[in-house]
Amino acid sequence: DAEITQSPRHKITETGRQVTLACHQTWNHNNMFWYRQDLGHGLRLIHYSYGVQDTNKGEVSDGYSVSRSNTEDLPLTLESAASSQTSVYFCASRGMNTEAFFGQGTRLTVV
Amino acid sequence: AQKVTQAQTEISVVEKEDVTLDCVYETRDTTYYLFWYKQPPSGELVFLIRRNSFDEQNEISGRYSWNFQKSTSSFNFTITASQVVDSAVYFCALNPLGAGSYQLTFGKGTKLSVIP
Numbered sequence: 398d399a400e401i402t403q404s405p406r407h408k409i410t411e412t413g414r415q416v417t418l419a420c421h422q423t424w425n426h427n428n429m430f431w432y433r434q435d436l437g438h439g440l441r442l443i444h445y446s447y448g449v450q451d452t453n454k455g456e457v458s459d460g461y462s463v464s465r466s467n468t469e470d471l472p473l474t475l476e477s478a479a480s481s482q483t484s485v486y487f488c489a490s491r492g493m494n495t496e497a498f499f500g501q502g503t504r505l506t507v508v
Numbered sequence: 509a510q511k512v513t514q515a516q517t518e519i520s521v522v523e524k525e526d527v528t529l530d531c532v533y534e535t536r537d538t539t540y541y542l543f544w545y546k547q548p549p550s551g552e553l554v555f556l557i558r559r560n561s562f563d564e565q566n567e568i569s570g571r572y573s574w575n576f577q578k579s580t581s582s583f584n585f586t587i588t589a590s591q592v593v594d595s596a597v598y599f600c601a602l603n604p605l606g607a608g609s610y611q612l613t614f615g616k617g618t619k620l621s622v623i624p
Contacts, residue, residue: 428610439514439599439616447610455611487553491610496543499553 399424403500416475420488429471433484510535514615529585531600543601
C-alpha cells in the first residue's frame with residue numbers, strides 16, 4: 398500500500414542547531430506540503446512543492462527551507478532552530494483530484 | 509485570500525447526543541474543494557470527506573453528515589448519536605482551485621469531547 402512517512406517521530410534539539418525532518422511518500426504525488434500544528438493556530442502551511450525542483454513559501458516559512466530533488470521526498474530544514482519552532486510538524490502529499498494524505502507527524506522540541 | 513473559520517474552539521457533549529461542528533469559509537474562487545479531517549488523541553490526521561463547490565448535495569455516511577451551503581459559505585458537520593470514539597479535534601479545510609493551487613487552508617479546529 399502507498400504511504401507517507403516522516404522521520405524522526407520525536408526530536409529534541411538545541412537552539413541554533415540545524416535540523417532536518419524527513420518526509421517520504423510512495424503515492425507518486427507531485428504535490429507535497431509541510432505544515433506545523435500549534436495550539437490555537439490549527440495547521441499552518443510552511444512550504445510546498447508541486448514537482449521536482451519546485452518549492453514555494455507558505456504562510457509561516459521564515460526560518461525553514463525545503464528542497465525537492467525527486468518525487469518521493471521533501472525534507473524540511475530548520476536552518477538555526479529557535480524555541481518558537483517547537484511544534485508538531487506534518488508532511489502531506491496530494492494528487493490532482495484527491496484528498497491530502499498526511500504523515501504521522503514529528504514532534505520537535507527546541508531547548 | 510482564503511480563510512476558514514471554526515468558531516467553536518471546544519465542545520462537550522454527553523454520549524448519544526447529536527452535535528454539529530460549524531465551518532465557514534472565505535474565498536474569491538468560484539471553484540474549490542472543502543474537506544473535513546479528524547485528529548484523534550493519537551495525533552494522526554484522518555480524512556473524512558471532500559466536497560466540490562459544484563456539488564451542494566448533503567452527504568451522509570453512517571452517523572456522519574455534512575451540510576454544504578454556498579449561500580452562507582458554510583460546510584457544517586453533524587455527528588448523530590455521538591460516541592466516545594468521536595472525541596477528537598476536527599479540522600475543516602479549503603482548497604481554492606484558481607491558478608492550479610493544491611494547498612489546503614485549515615481552520616483552527618474544534619475539539620470535541622464526548623462524555624460517557
